[in-house]
Amino acid sequence: MTGPHPSRPHTGRRRNDAAREAILDATFELLAGGHTAGVTIDAIAEAAAVGRQTIYRWWPSKGAVVAEALARQGRRLAPVRDSGSAAADLTSFLTDSFVALQDPGMVHALRELAAAAQQDEHAAQVLQDFTAQRRAELRALLARGQHRGEFDAAADLDMLVEMAYGVLWYRALISRDPLDSGAAGRLSAQILIAARKVQE
Amino acid sequence: MTGPHPSRPHTGRRRNDAAREAILDATFELLAGGHTAGVTIDAIAEAAAVGRQTIYRWWPSKGAVVAEALARQGRRLAPVRDSGSAAADLTSFLTDSFVALQDPGMVHALRELAAAAQQDEHAAQVLQDFTAQRRAELRALLARGQHRGEFDAAADLDMLVEMAYGVLWYRALISRDPLDSGAAGRLSAQILIAARKVQE
Amino acid sequence: MTGPHPSRPHTGRRRNDAAREAILDATFELLAGGHTAGVTIDAIAEAAAVGRQTIYRWWPSKGAVVAEALARQGRRLAPVRDSGSAAADLTSFLTDSFVALQDPGMVHALRELAAAAQQDEHAAQVLQDFTAQRRAELRALLARGQHRGEFDAAADLDMLVEMAYGVLWYRALISRDPLDSGAAGRLSAQILIAARKVQE
Amino acid sequence: MTGPHPSRPHTGRRRNDAAREAILDATFELLAGGHTAGVTIDAIAEAAAVGRQTIYRWWPSKGAVVAEALARQGRRLAPVRDSGSAAADLTSFLTDSFVALQDPGMVHALRELAAAAQQDEHAAQVLQDFTAQRRAELRALLARGQHRGEFDAAADLDMLVEMAYGVLWYRALISRDPLDSGAAGRLSAQILIAARKVQE
DNA sequence: AGTTAATCGAGACGGTACGTCAGGTCTTGGC
DNA sequence: GCCAAGACCTGACGTACCGTCTCGATTAACT
Numbered sequence: 001m002t003g004p005h006p007s008r009p010h011t012g013r014r015r016n017d018a019a020r021e022a023i024l025d026a027t028f029e030l031l032a033g034g035h036t037a038g039v040t041i042d043a044i045a046e047a048a049a050v051g052r053q054t055i056y057r058w059w060p061s062k063g064a065v066v067a068e069a070l071a072r073q074g075r076r077l078a079p080v081r082d083s084g085s086a087a088a089d090l091t092s093f094l095t096d097s098f099v100a101l102q103d104p105g106m107v108h109a110l111r112e113l114a115a116a117a118q119q120d121e122h123a124a125q126v127l128q129d130f131t132a133q134r135r136a137e138l139r140a141l142l143a144r145g146q147h148r149g150e151f152d153a154a155a156d157l158d159m160l161v162e163m164a165y166g167v168l169w170y171r172a173l174i175s176r177d178p179l180d181s182g183a184a185g186r187l188s189a190q191i192l193i194a195a196r197k198v199q200e
Numbered sequence: 201m202t203g204p205h206p207s208r209p210h211t212g213r214r215r216n217d218a219a220r221e222a223i224l225d226a227t228f229e230l231l232a233g234g235h236t237a238g239v240t241i242d243a244i245a246e247a248a249a250v251g252r253q254t255i256y257r258w259w260p261s262k263g264a265v266v267a268e269a270l271a272r273q274g275r276r277l278a279p280v281r282d283s284g285s286a287a288a289d290l291t292s293f294l295t296d297s298f299v300a301l302q303d304p305g306m307v308h309a310l311r312e313l314a315a316a317a318q319q320d321e322h323a324a325q326v327l328q329d330f331t332a333q334r335r336a337e338l339r340a341l342l343a344r345g346q347h348r349g350e351f352d353a354a355a356d357l358d359m360l361v362e363m364a365y366g367v368l369w370y371r372a373l374i375s376r377d378p379l380d381s382g383a384a385g386r387l388s389a390q391i392l393i394a395a396r397k398v399q400e
Numbered sequence: 401m402t403g404p405h406p407s408r409p410h411t412g413r414r415r416n417d418a419a420r421e422a423i424l425d426a427t428f429e430l431l432a433g434g435h436t437a438g439v440t441i442d443a444i445a446e447a448a449a450v451g452r453q454t455i456y457r458w459w460p461s462k463g464a465v466v467a468e469a470l471a472r473q474g475r476r477l478a479p480v481r482d483s484g485s486a487a488a489d490l491t492s493f494l495t496d497s498f499v500a501l502q503d504p505g506m507v508h509a510l511r512e513l514a515a516a517a518q519q520d521e522h523a524a525q526v527l528q529d530f531t532a533q534r535r536a537e538l539r540a541l542l543a544r545g546q547h548r549g550e551f552d553a554a555a556d557l558d559m560l561v562e563m564a565y566g567v568l569w570y571r572a573l574i575s576r577d578p579l580d581s582g583a584a585g586r587l588s589a590q591i592l593i594a595a596r597k598v599q600e
Numbered sequence: 601m602t603g604p605h606p607s608r609p610h611t612g613r614r615r616n617d618a619a620r621e622a623i624l625d626a627t628f629e630l631l632a633g634g635h636t637a638g639v640t641i642d643a644i645a646e647a648a649a650v651g652r653q654t655i656y657r658w659w660p661s662k663g664a665v666v667a668e669a670l671a672r673q674g675r676r677l678a679p680v681r682d683s684g685s686a687a688a689d690l691t692s693f694l695t696d697s698f699v700a701l702q703d704p705g706m707v708h709a710l711r712e713l714a715a716a717a718q719q720d721e722h723a724a725q726v727l728q729d730f731t732a733q734r735r736a737e738l739r740a741l742l743a744r745g746q747h748r749g750e751f752d753a754a755a756d757l758d759m760l761v762e763m764a765y766g767v768l769w770y771r772a773l774i775s776r777d778p779l780d781s782g783a784a785g786r787l788s789a790q791i792l793i794a795a796r797k798v799q800e
Numbered sequence: 801a802g803t804t805a806a807t808c809g810a811g812a813c814g815g816t817a818c819g820t821c822a823g824g825t826c827t828t829g830g831c
Numbered sequence: 832g833c834c835a836a837g838a839c840c841t842g843a844c845g846t847a848c849c850g851t852c853t854c855g856a857t858t859a860a861c862t
Contacts, residue, residue: 013827013828013829013835013836013837013838014827014828014829014837014838015838016838016839019838019839038319038817040816040817040818041817041818041819042816042817042818045840049840050839050840051838051839051840051841051842052818052819052820052840052841052842053819053820053821053838053839053840053841054838054839054840056819056820057838057839061819062817062818062819111318112318114314114315114318114373114374115314115315115318115319117373117374118311118312118314118315118373119238119315124376127374128374128375128376131374131375132375135375156386156389156390159367159383159386159387159390160390162367162370162371162375162387163363163366163367163387163390165366165370165374166363166365166366166367166368166369166370167359167362167363167366168366169366169369169370169373169374170362170365170366170369170370171362173314173317173318173369173373174314174317174327174328174331174365174369175328175331175332175335175362176324176328183359186356186359187359187362187363189356190356190359190360190363190394191394193393193394193397194390194391194393194394197393197397215806215807216807216808216858219807219808240847240848240849241848241849241850242847242848242849245809245810249809250808250809251807251808251809251810251811252809252810252811252849252850252851253807253808253809253810253850253851253852254807254808254809256850256851257807257808261850262848262849262850411809411810411811411854411855411856412809412810412811412812412853412854412855413810413811413812413813413852413853413854414811414812414853414854415812416812416813416853419812419813419814438719438843440842440843440844441843441844441845442842442843442844445814445815449814450813450814451812451813451814451815451816452814452815452844452845453812453813453814453815453845453846453847454812454813454814456845456846457812457813461845462843462844511718512718514714514715514718514773514774515714515715515718515719517773517774518711518712518714518715518773519638519715524776527774528774528775528776531774531775532775535775556786556789556790559767559783559786559787559790560790562767562770562771562775562787563763563766563767563787563790565766565770565774566763566765566766566767566768566769566770567759567762567763567766568766569766569769569770569773569774570762570765570766570769570770571762573714573717573718573769573773574714574717574727574728574731574765574769575728575731575732575735575762576724576728583759586756586759587759587762587763589756590756590759590760590763590794591794593793593794593797594790594791594793594794597793597797616833616834619834638822640821640822640823641822641823641824642821642822642823645835645836649835650834650835651834651835651836651837652823652824652825652835652836652837653824653825653826653834653835653836654833654834654835656824656825657833657834661823661824662822662823662824
């Protein structure tokens, strides 16, 4: 029986946040690494230089770890900007989001997460919360445009947001069509049309 | 491991199609049954009163069976109609599609399929083919409207189709929001706006 | 997966006896190998080039495997002979038995078995059966002497047998004193005294 | 893990010998409790209202604790008496020893100890020392008889002692035959025969 | 009608990953 | 400064499925 990993000392009875970070980092790296075989708890534990039990102590299942690791990473990409033009902001936000997913690792991670969420209630919950937050950000972007008069006051912003993210996830999970800036532009264009004009 | 020699005519016992049907039926029932634990090959074989090897003889993996079982079922729901009004046809098609997924078994099956497709290349292929075909049907519906002059000649039909199916799958897999007729109507409305008016 | 239908004979693949042999051989080798760490199921499976499940399919616990492996080996050593003199037979039997346990591997194996039996009901049962059989053999040896008039007709053969095996196991498990031929001779002598003369 | 035991507060910087006693008491109680699952360090620590580290501070391993707890208890049972007749003393000593082990808890504890000793060098050492001491006591009893002329001057006292304890442990660990006073009497009788008469 | 060979249900096989349990080490904070 | 509490790493456990490999029985086409 050996002691803890040499470079990361134990912290005692309190939770060791370094271990938590190491687990989430290792999980994301494995996810993005595109390893054909699904990411396993063993692999995460080994990559994080952590005991398996430490993972199970803080997360109820593998899916929950995967979900949290990816949600954490997702928040760092595709920030919402405010340039004064909601139309421009929408386009650049969608372009950023799509382009970030051109990294094969990111799509792969997204797919692993989606797969985990279908089989794991905890992962589903984390995914639901994360995407709800992302939708709220995009909705706020559109609401700004609506206030400024760029968009119709009666525009169904919630549905427009769903359409935007719907296409993103549909391409990532189902059709596997490329998530390039061209697609982002065309998607953005359709949403803007619908946002500007509710009735003839 | 190889098949019969090509120069020698086939003499052995022929494939039992009843077994094939039983496998697909049992698979779909298990999918729709909403069993918490993921559908397993063992469960399918037992439910179909079939040996495991019989499944592996005809499908390359579990995902492929799941995908085929579900695709077969999917084709029976939500037929495309032609009433003369593409707008009306779109709305009723989307409503039919959404409402069919209000059956908890159907959504559950869809989720299992999506999960399988993320980890199984065969399932991914079947899912891609199936959804491409469904998109083609919806696109044809919109194209009819375009030819009749209901929609703008320059409308980006492909993207509109993606937006429609995107919302459907997004609700089914990610947000788990209800797939009710209200949502179908709102979605239909946004698509019609974008289809009718490309530019001011 | 349930068992075969009672009205239909067994049709599945038969048990692979080579695997059974390999498991028992590997177990005994590991036992005798004197590996400090207790023999594990993983180690047995790997040494036997067998899946872990194959072990669990046929034995209820690790202890049961260990017990069977050792009992099988034990039967091959220290055969009971019949030279015409029960006294000589007893001495040579005890000497053979002790000397066989001078092999460090054999004692080690015996200790592992005893340890397993204290914690595992299955192993305890196998050990009990095995030792009962060994006692019966030794008792038969003494009974021959009794019939021939070498020993007192009222001698308590059962207790004498227990005393013989008691010393053997006591040295192996508790005192760890050497199991040499000297000890065997002294033990044999005491038993012969008690066997010959019940009362003054 | 519950809170600290209410009746034994921390003692601060000074070493708490009450903790040591509590650990040995709790260990023996758990051993004798006959809990199916092997006694664990966690269970001992909890029962003794002690931190795990406090156990490891004073004992090198679980086996050592178990061994010491049982040896301490063993010394309190089956005292050697001196009635003037070594034969009578032997019989009553063996009867006392056997009967003490009719308590299921005691046999269970003995088995746990034996199991621990096979896998733990520390426990083996404690067991060896303890049993050596017990043998010495019994040998002294027999030596008194020898000096008084009750037994043959050439009697092999060491082997006789081994035979007595051998039967005790053999019944406890291997055959699981009852350790009743009848068996003790029969065993005592055989030993006395051998002790009295070395040769015709 | 008999021969031939591929199919069938059944289930044992070698594996991989799971989630749990226990052992022994180390740190924190209370007393 | 001792001690409870408990987080930590390690590693074995027994289970669940996977996909493959026999078995003996069945059955359809070709003799």
